Amino acid sequence: MRTERKPTRLDRVFARLDREPERPAHIGVPRMSRHRVVLFGATLAFYLAIVWAVLITSWLVRLDWQVMFFRPYQQWSEIHAFVDYYVVLGQRGPTAVMVAAWLGWRSWRQHTLRPLLALGVSLLLLNVTVGAAKYGMGRLGPHYATEIGSNEMWLGGDIFPSGHTANAVVTWGILAYLASTPRARRWLSALSAVVSLGVGLSTVYIGTHWLSDVILGWVAGLLILLALPWFEPVIARAEARILDLRDRWRVRGNGMAPAAGPVGQPVMLKPLTDRADPAPEPLHAGRSAGRSPAYLAPGPHATRAERAPVTPAGSRRPPHAERHPRGTTPATRP
DSSP states (O other), rough: OOOOOOOOOOHHHHHHHOOOOOSSSSOOOOOOOOHHHHHHHHHHHHHHHHHHHHHTTOHHHHHHHHHHOOOOHHHHHGHHHHHHHHHGGGGHHHHHHHHHHHHHHHHHHHHHHHHHHHHHHHHHHHHHHHHHHHHHOOOOOOOGGSSSSOOOOOOSOSSOHHHHHHHHHHHHHHHHHHHHHHHHHHHHHHHHHHHHHHHHHHHHHHHHHHHHHHHHHHHHHHHHHHGGGHHHHHHHHHHHHHHHHHHHHHHTTTTTTOOOOOOOOOOOOOOSOOOOSOOOOOOTTTSSSOOOOOOOSSSOOOOOOSOSSOOSSSOOOOOOTTTOOOOOOOOOOO
């Protein structure tokens, strides 16, 4: 008796990949609910509080200097090589390429451009908001500090808030934002939080950022993720326009150009009165009138009676010595 092999986990994964792409109808687009608005307002207030604490050179600035003088890269020098590689998870180029590749595959499988467009909108918001804050406040980093205990603001720097930290929050957090199920959203949220927390602390370990830079970077990235539902209508309109433009290009590529005149207008045909070819012969009287007329090639044509006979004269049978014509008696054999 032959039993079927039980499919393994890898077999189920490949079977899922072989399915036809389909647009998910059960995935709901996040909306700006009242709870989300309250959370956004509280996060924005915390953002402004951190900026104000640095501007007035409060205890947060003193903590920045204490961490800098502690020099974590000297206290735990054995992990320096690992941190140098780990901090790459917060750089814009490598992380954007990895996440865009995954979201591009999802867009193809689900027949929707929303994942890629949401990533593009979030990165655009990140460049505008974090970039404006960086160059607007102009804070110098720990390696370029000029006066001990100073907040190092308005001196031409570009580290406040931390771009590495904010980029890690947005780039990895967008995976949780676009998750299909609540369970996947929870796991991806925890993963993005751990990755962004590690990236921020890595920059403090190396000494490229103050601790307050990292805290503000976390808050700045969270603000962008919380504000994304406000841009969902823009993403939907952009997707509709892109797909409509793609359909137009396909029509042009197939040569299906629209008609010049209005649809349904009859086309008037004129008879050929100046044709030099002789008219075809009329059909024989015995033919059925319902059949379509046959047109002959131009030139003189012979009638049926003048043509060569279809069958040759005489019999087609070969001569045989023992055969006799009908009506005669064959001779008797001796």
